[in-house]
Amino acid sequence: MPVSLLTPMAAGLRATEGQTGQAISISGLFAVAASLLITTVAGRLNRKWVLVAMTALMLASLVLVAAAPNFAVLMIGRALLGICIGGFWALATAVIMRLVPESEVPKALALMYGGQAIAAAFAAPVGAYLGGLFGWRAVFWALTPIVAVNLVWHMVALPSLPARHRQDFRAMIDLLKRPYFLRGLIASMLSWGSAFTMFTYLRPFLEQVTGVDVTMLSLLLLVLGCAGFVGTWVSSRFLSGNVAPLLKLPALLMGGCTLGLLLFGGSIVGVGLFLAIWGAMNTAMSVIWMTWMAQNADDAPEAGGSLMVAAIQSSILLGAVVGGLLLDGLSIGATFSGSVVLAGIGLALIGNGRRLLKP
Template structure:
């Protein structure tokens, strides 16, 4: 039996890092599961007799249910031990992957993605608050950076490996390959996570009271535009690379690998800036991502430049989560579960809106319209962040 990593009330001890690592693997699997359709968009669409824009809604539907789950999870689970709640979310992820791999039609695929959305929203809503209980206060930023290494890893390898393996074993085989990893992760939670009892019950009223804080409300709106701008482009990156840059499957995999590997740099950069210059980081993100998106339209026919631009975009993509979650931990430390629920709902809602918005533009205006729309959303996010003073908790 693995030694417990916390006291009965969930206080941190020196052995909590195994639990943090188990959550890191969950993050990697969540990211891989949620965004794998990006690298497999075309074959999934062809197999299920759907358009690329329609198949992109498979990301939107998971986002919709993630929004609902993130808002309701802390209310519905009440005082349940957070260890068992996190394990339930991981079990939902396992079930959704099996359903996706066996989906006979587009309807079943969407239902499976909805179940995945429940897992995503529930896990992310609790993750920051759980991390704050697993490690001492002075180690929270480090633990968050470790957890988001899972995001960087998935971003680096899930898309290129998914794209490559999809050409060898089909898109269904790619999702089957994730199943045993998630099953192992579920067992790891069982042994590594400490008992995390909850002594309080969140309510919708408590969520609203947090949202009434002006600096937090402004931050939430900025989050929505930042992530919507990013994912209205990212969701349809493969069609862009296929039609605009004219890449084959092998080069597609290489491009996704470049984009993903840059995420490790983004995680490092995010961790460094978030400690004392989180507002600077939040301003850099939409600025650079919007400019890169427009630059792709201008230089999209030059493979080398495309690779460089995707590397920059990939770094900013992983830094987004680190930056905004660090902002929450620094400015909402008195209500981490409520703030966590709301910001996760905002992020997932933004992914939903961004993917849907990009899909509509793709089907009606083409890929150029999708990318211009993405850059416009990023510009609005930058205006909302402004100098950053209005995003900070009053002294």
């Protein structure tokens, strides 16, 4: 939501757009900490109730953000959301691996990230449109009953998931000692860092460079989000077996789209095309990299999930911080250029993807 409401939130809290972008980076910071600590802190707690607690924390975060009287309270609310994000996603892949047969894990991951595609398709454009009509606070208040229903659904639908064994940091350290896993982790960070350096500040770009109003902004965000369904569908049908050739696609296509926006940002048609490709690859990226993790850390899925989420959230944090500094210090063009540079470095590290696979 802060991406689609960045400009009015900044105005309402009397902050710059770059500063308000840090509401995303602060959630990333706390998500990193939560993802690394969740399996250790949760100990032998039933994973179902840990996930329920994360959803309850999301509800508390929404209330704080919606009612925030100043920038500091907003940051506290976003910090709580970061704990929820880090805790949930660190456990999500390991939970999926317990719920379905091994051969069905890529499809199950695609189904889970289909929820992300739905959110991207509707939340951002609807948020931008309703924010223009009723104000950004009303949008966050409107989300609270949805999350409350989700909280109840977690309690009803999830089966009991007792912890199989107590996790500690040694499992994570063991994974980091494996060269192929460490290389993959860094490559995933560069891919997500590139994506969020651009995506966090997409609204200022569309307003300043493309010259869109709120209605056109909502339509373009809808195009981006709906394209996510395509990415989810394609990844669920064709992702099986050797994942190595696919690892470079997110950085290649999303970085290329960001470059295209820099070159042809004044064209509504061109911008719509690039955002459609970017949106499709955005959801596919999650499925591709989490499938890589499931295949290459199958002996320690919770530790692998913790490290992957920490890496992803660190890159989101880095992207939001660096992008905001470039935006406030130079221009929106500098922010998007930084995104392209990160994608290029990621491509160089990934290569053909074989060095990122376990022997």
